[in-house]
Amino acid sequence: MIEFTKRQSEIMTILKKHEPITAEQIAEMLGVSKGTLRSDLAVLVMTGHIEAKPKVGYFLSKTKDETNNQNVWKQTLVKDVQGLAVTIQRTTTVNDAVISLFLDDVGSLIVVDENHYLQGIVSRKDLLKVTLGNSQATSMPVQLVMTRQPKVYTITADKSVYDAAKMMVYYEVDSLPVVKLEDDNKNKVIGRITKTNIVKALIDMGSEA
CATH class of the missing domain: 3.10.580.10 (CBS-domain)
Structure with missing residues:
Protein backbone atom coordinates (compact mmCIF):
# COMPACT_ATOMS: atom_id res chain seq x y z
CA MET A 1 0.00 0.00 0.00
CA ILE A 2 1.27 3.43 -0.95
CA GLU A 3 2.16 5.83 1.84
CA PHE A 4 0.59 9.22 1.18
CA THR A 5 2.55 12.44 1.31
CA LYS A 6 1.03 15.26 3.36
CA ARG A 7 -0.42 16.94 0.26
CA GLN A 8 -1.86 13.68 -1.07
CA SER A 9 -3.60 13.12 2.28
CA GLU A 10 -5.03 16.64 2.08
CA ILE A 11 -6.32 15.94 -1.43
CA MET A 12 -8.05 12.77 -0.22
CA THR A 13 -9.67 14.68 2.66
CA ILE A 14 -10.97 17.35 0.27
CA LEU A 15 -12.44 14.72 -2.08
CA LYS A 16 -14.24 13.00 0.79
CA LYS A 17 -16.07 16.27 1.51
CA HIS A 18 -16.44 17.84 -1.93
CA GLU A 19 -16.36 15.18 -4.67
CA PRO A 20 -16.60 15.55 -7.63
CA ILE A 21 -14.21 18.47 -7.74
CA THR A 22 -11.86 19.92 -10.37
CA ALA A 23 -8.09 20.27 -10.09
CA GLU A 24 -8.52 24.05 -10.13
CA GLN A 25 -10.84 23.90 -7.11
CA ILE A 26 -8.51 21.56 -5.20
CA ALA A 27 -5.56 23.86 -5.95
CA GLU A 28 -7.51 26.88 -4.69
CA MET A 29 -8.39 25.12 -1.43
CA LEU A 30 -4.75 24.13 -0.85
CA GLY A 31 -3.38 27.52 -1.89
CA VAL A 32 -1.14 26.10 -4.61
CA SER A 33 -1.08 26.14 -8.42
CA LYS A 34 -2.83 23.53 -10.54
CA GLY A 35 0.56 22.50 -11.96
CA THR A 36 1.87 21.77 -8.48
CA LEU A 37 -0.84 19.12 -8.02
CA ARG A 38 -0.28 17.25 -11.29
CA SER A 39 2.07 14.57 -10.01
CA ASP A 40 0.08 14.02 -6.80
CA LEU A 41 -3.19 13.60 -8.70
CA ALA A 42 -1.48 11.29 -11.20
CA VAL A 43 -0.11 9.07 -8.42
CA LEU A 44 -3.50 8.90 -6.67
CA VAL A 45 -5.25 7.94 -9.92
CA MET A 46 -2.56 5.40 -10.83
CA THR A 47 -2.83 3.70 -7.45
CA GLY A 48 -6.63 3.47 -7.69
CA HIS A 49 -7.48 5.80 -4.81
CA ILE A 50 -9.24 8.37 -6.97
CA GLU A 51 -10.77 8.54 -10.45
CA ALA A 52 -11.11 11.33 -12.99
CA LYS A 53 -13.65 12.12 -15.69
CA PRO A 54 -13.45 14.92 -18.29
CA LYS A 55 -15.75 17.87 -17.50
CA VAL A 56 -16.64 16.27 -14.17
CA GLY A 57 -13.48 16.28 -12.10
CA TYR A 58 -11.90 14.01 -9.52
CA PHE A 59 -13.74 11.71 -7.13
CA LEU A 60 -12.92 8.84 -4.79
CA SER A 61 -12.56 5.45 -6.46
CA LYS A 62 -15.61 3.27 -6.09
CA THR A 63 -13.75 0.04 -6.86
CA LYS A 64 -10.89 0.45 -4.35
CA ASP A 65 -8.93 -1.75 -6.73
CA GLU A 66 -5.54 -0.42 -5.73
CA THR A 67 -3.64 -3.57 -6.66
CA ASN A 68 -5.06 -3.73 -10.19
CA ASN A 69 -4.30 -0.07 -10.90
CA GLN A 70 -0.78 -0.43 -9.58
CA ASN A 71 -0.25 -3.48 -11.80
CA VAL A 72 -1.37 -1.54 -14.89
CA TRP A 73 1.11 1.24 -14.18
CA LYS A 74 3.88 -1.14 -13.21
CA GLN A 75 3.47 -2.75 -16.63
CA THR A 76 3.72 0.61 -18.39
CA LEU A 77 7.43 1.30 -18.83
CA VAL A 78 9.34 4.56 -18.87
Whole structure:
Protein backbone atom coordinates (compact mmCIF):
# COMPACT_ATOMS: atom_id res chain seq x y z
CA MET A 1 0.00 0.00 0.00
CA ILE A 2 1.27 3.43 -0.95
CA GLU A 3 2.16 5.83 1.84
CA PHE A 4 0.59 9.22 1.18
CA THR A 5 2.55 12.44 1.31
CA LYS A 6 1.03 15.26 3.36
CA ARG A 7 -0.42 16.94 0.26
CA GLN A 8 -1.86 13.68 -1.07
CA SER A 9 -3.60 13.12 2.28
CA GLU A 10 -5.03 16.64 2.08
CA ILE A 11 -6.32 15.94 -1.43
CA MET A 12 -8.05 12.77 -0.22
CA THR A 13 -9.67 14.68 2.66
CA ILE A 14 -10.97 17.35 0.27
CA LEU A 15 -12.44 14.72 -2.08
CA LYS A 16 -14.24 13.00 0.79
CA LYS A 17 -16.07 16.27 1.51
CA HIS A 18 -16.44 17.84 -1.93
CA GLU A 19 -16.36 15.18 -4.67
CA PRO A 20 -16.60 15.55 -7.63
CA ILE A 21 -14.21 18.47 -7.74
CA THR A 22 -11.86 19.92 -10.37
CA ALA A 23 -8.09 20.27 -10.09
CA GLU A 24 -8.52 24.05 -10.13
CA GLN A 25 -10.84 23.90 -7.11
CA ILE A 26 -8.51 21.56 -5.20
CA ALA A 27 -5.56 23.86 -5.95
CA GLU A 28 -7.51 26.88 -4.69
CA MET A 29 -8.39 25.12 -1.43
CA LEU A 30 -4.75 24.13 -0.85
CA GLY A 31 -3.38 27.52 -1.89
CA VAL A 32 -1.14 26.10 -4.61
CA SER A 33 -1.08 26.14 -8.42
CA LYS A 34 -2.83 23.53 -10.54
CA GLY A 35 0.56 22.50 -11.96
CA THR A 36 1.87 21.77 -8.48
CA LEU A 37 -0.84 19.12 -8.02
CA ARG A 38 -0.28 17.25 -11.29
CA SER A 39 2.07 14.57 -10.01
CA ASP A 40 0.08 14.02 -6.80
CA LEU A 41 -3.19 13.60 -8.70
CA ALA A 42 -1.48 11.29 -11.20
CA VAL A 43 -0.11 9.07 -8.42
CA LEU A 44 -3.50 8.90 -6.67
CA VAL A 45 -5.25 7.94 -9.92
CA MET A 46 -2.56 5.40 -10.83
CA THR A 47 -2.83 3.70 -7.45
CA GLY A 48 -6.63 3.47 -7.69
CA HIS A 49 -7.48 5.80 -4.81
CA ILE A 50 -9.24 8.37 -6.97
CA GLU A 51 -10.77 8.54 -10.45
CA ALA A 52 -11.11 11.33 -12.99
CA LYS A 53 -13.65 12.12 -15.69
CA PRO A 54 -13.45 14.92 -18.29
CA LYS A 55 -15.75 17.87 -17.50
CA VAL A 56 -16.64 16.27 -14.17
CA GLY A 57 -13.48 16.28 -12.10
CA TYR A 58 -11.90 14.01 -9.52
CA PHE A 59 -13.74 11.71 -7.13
CA LEU A 60 -12.92 8.84 -4.79
CA SER A 61 -12.56 5.45 -6.46
CA LYS A 62 -15.61 3.27 -6.09
CA THR A 63 -13.75 0.04 -6.86
CA LYS A 64 -10.89 0.45 -4.35
CA ASP A 65 -8.93 -1.75 -6.73
CA GLU A 66 -5.54 -0.42 -5.73
CA THR A 67 -3.64 -3.57 -6.66
CA ASN A 68 -5.06 -3.73 -10.19
CA ASN A 69 -4.30 -0.07 -10.90
CA GLN A 70 -0.78 -0.43 -9.58
CA ASN A 71 -0.25 -3.48 -11.80
CA VAL A 72 -1.37 -1.54 -14.89
CA TRP A 73 1.11 1.24 -14.18
CA LYS A 74 3.88 -1.14 -13.21
CA GLN A 75 3.47 -2.75 -16.63
CA THR A 76 3.72 0.61 -18.39
CA LEU A 77 7.43 1.30 -18.83
CA VAL A 78 9.34 4.56 -18.87
CA LYS A 79 10.43 3.89 -22.47
CA ASP A 80 6.76 3.90 -23.51
CA VAL A 81 6.16 7.49 -22.37
CA GLN A 82 9.56 9.20 -22.19
CA GLY A 83 10.38 12.25 -24.30
CA LEU A 84 13.53 13.66 -25.85
CA ALA A 85 16.19 14.93 -23.50
CA VAL A 86 17.02 18.63 -23.73
CA THR A 87 20.78 18.66 -23.26
CA ILE A 88 23.66 21.12 -23.17
CA GLN A 89 27.43 20.80 -22.84
CA ARG A 90 29.42 21.55 -19.69
CA THR A 91 31.03 24.50 -21.42
CA THR A 92 27.70 26.10 -22.40
CA THR A 93 27.46 29.57 -20.87
CA VAL A 94 24.81 30.49 -18.33
CA ASN A 95 23.41 32.97 -20.86
CA ASP A 96 23.00 30.30 -23.55
CA ALA A 97 21.52 27.91 -20.99
CA VAL A 98 18.84 30.46 -20.08
CA ILE A 99 18.01 30.87 -23.78
CA SER A 100 17.69 27.07 -24.14
CA LEU A 101 15.34 26.92 -21.15
CA PHE A 102 12.95 29.38 -22.74
CA LEU A 103 13.21 28.11 -26.31
CA ASP A 104 12.53 24.52 -25.27
CA ASP A 105 10.07 25.54 -22.52
CA VAL A 106 11.57 23.24 -19.88
CA GLY A 107 12.31 23.63 -16.19
CA SER A 108 15.79 22.11 -16.29
CA LEU A 109 18.55 21.14 -18.71
CA ILE A 110 20.56 17.92 -18.69
CA VAL A 111 24.30 18.51 -18.91
CA VAL A 112 26.24 15.94 -20.93
CA ASP A 113 29.75 15.50 -22.35
CA GLU A 114 30.62 15.02 -26.03
CA ASN A 115 29.61 11.34 -25.82
CA HIS A 116 26.25 12.16 -24.27
CA TYR A 117 27.24 10.80 -20.87
CA LEU A 118 25.47 12.45 -17.96
CA GLN A 119 27.47 15.15 -16.19
CA GLY A 120 24.81 16.98 -14.22
CA ILE A 121 21.61 18.97 -14.34
CA VAL A 122 20.91 22.68 -14.14
CA SER A 123 17.50 24.17 -13.26
CA ARG A 124 15.84 27.54 -13.64
CA LYS A 125 16.39 28.06 -9.93
CA ASP A 126 20.14 27.38 -10.28
CA LEU A 127 20.47 29.88 -13.12
CA LEU A 128 18.36 32.52 -11.41
CA LYS A 129 20.36 32.19 -8.21
CA VAL A 130 23.71 32.73 -9.93
CA THR A 131 22.62 35.61 -12.17
CA LEU A 132 20.82 37.78 -9.61
CA GLY A 133 23.05 40.76 -8.87
CA ASN A 134 25.96 39.30 -10.82
CA SER A 135 26.33 40.74 -14.31
CA GLN A 136 29.42 38.61 -14.98
CA ALA A 137 27.58 35.33 -14.34
CA THR A 138 26.09 35.09 -17.84
CA SER A 139 29.48 34.20 -19.32
CA MET A 140 30.18 31.45 -16.75
CA PRO A 141 30.10 27.81 -17.94
CA VAL A 142 27.16 25.85 -16.52
CA GLN A 143 29.50 23.26 -15.02
CA LEU A 144 30.18 25.79 -12.25
CA VAL A 145 26.53 26.03 -11.22
CA MET A 146 25.02 22.64 -12.11
CA THR A 147 24.11 19.81 -9.75
CA ARG A 148 26.77 17.21 -10.49
CA GLN A 149 26.11 13.66 -11.67
CA PRO A 150 26.38 11.73 -8.37
CA LYS A 151 23.55 13.86 -6.93
CA VAL A 152 21.27 13.69 -9.98
CA TYR A 153 18.27 11.36 -9.68
CA THR A 154 17.94 9.17 -12.77
CA ILE A 155 15.87 6.27 -14.03
CA THR A 156 16.34 3.59 -16.69
CA ALA A 157 13.96 2.95 -19.58
CA ASP A 158 12.98 -0.51 -18.31
CA LYS A 159 11.60 0.83 -15.02
CA SER A 160 7.86 1.40 -14.65
CA VAL A 161 6.03 4.71 -14.89
CA TYR A 162 4.79 3.95 -11.38
CA ASP A 163 8.42 3.92 -10.14
CA ALA A 164 9.13 7.18 -11.96
CA ALA A 165 6.08 8.90 -10.45
CA LYS A 166 7.02 7.78 -6.94
CA MET A 167 10.58 9.05 -7.40
CA MET A 168 9.41 12.46 -8.61
CA VAL A 169 7.04 12.87 -5.69
CA TYR A 170 9.55 11.58 -3.12
CA TYR A 171 12.49 13.69 -4.34
CA GLU A 172 10.24 16.65 -5.26
CA VAL A 173 11.57 16.98 -8.82
CA ASP A 174 9.69 17.69 -12.05
CA SER A 175 11.64 15.34 -14.30
CA LEU A 176 14.18 12.52 -14.42
CA PRO A 177 16.91 11.89 -17.00
CA VAL A 178 16.43 8.47 -18.58
CA VAL A 179 19.82 6.77 -18.77
CA LYS A 180 21.44 3.61 -20.06
CA LEU A 181 24.33 2.17 -18.09
CA GLU A 182 27.20 1.54 -20.51
CA ASP A 183 30.00 -1.00 -20.17
CA ASP A 184 32.34 1.63 -18.73
CA ASN A 185 29.84 2.14 -15.87
CA LYS A 186 28.79 5.55 -17.18
CA ASN A 187 25.23 6.79 -17.58
CA LYS A 188 24.38 7.65 -21.17
CA VAL A 189 21.40 9.98 -21.50
CA ILE A 190 18.74 8.53 -23.84
CA GLY A 191 15.70 10.58 -22.87
CA ARG A 192 13.74 12.32 -20.17
CA ILE A 193 10.51 11.60 -18.32
CA THR A 194 8.50 14.44 -16.80
CA LYS A 195 5.33 14.97 -14.81
CA THR A 196 3.73 16.08 -18.06
CA ASN A 197 4.67 12.79 -19.79
CA ILE A 198 3.01 10.86 -16.98
CA VAL A 199 -0.14 12.99 -16.92
CA LYS A 200 -0.51 12.66 -20.72
CA ALA A 201 -0.11 8.89 -20.46
CA LEU A 202 -2.75 8.86 -17.75
CA ILE A 203 -5.16 10.85 -19.92
CA ASP A 204 -4.49 8.63 -22.94
CA MET A 205 -5.14 5.50 -20.90
CA GLY A 206 -8.35 6.98 -19.53
CA SER A 207 -9.61 7.85 -23.01
CA GLU A 208 -9.02 4.29 -24.18
CA ALA A 209 -11.08 2.81 -21.36
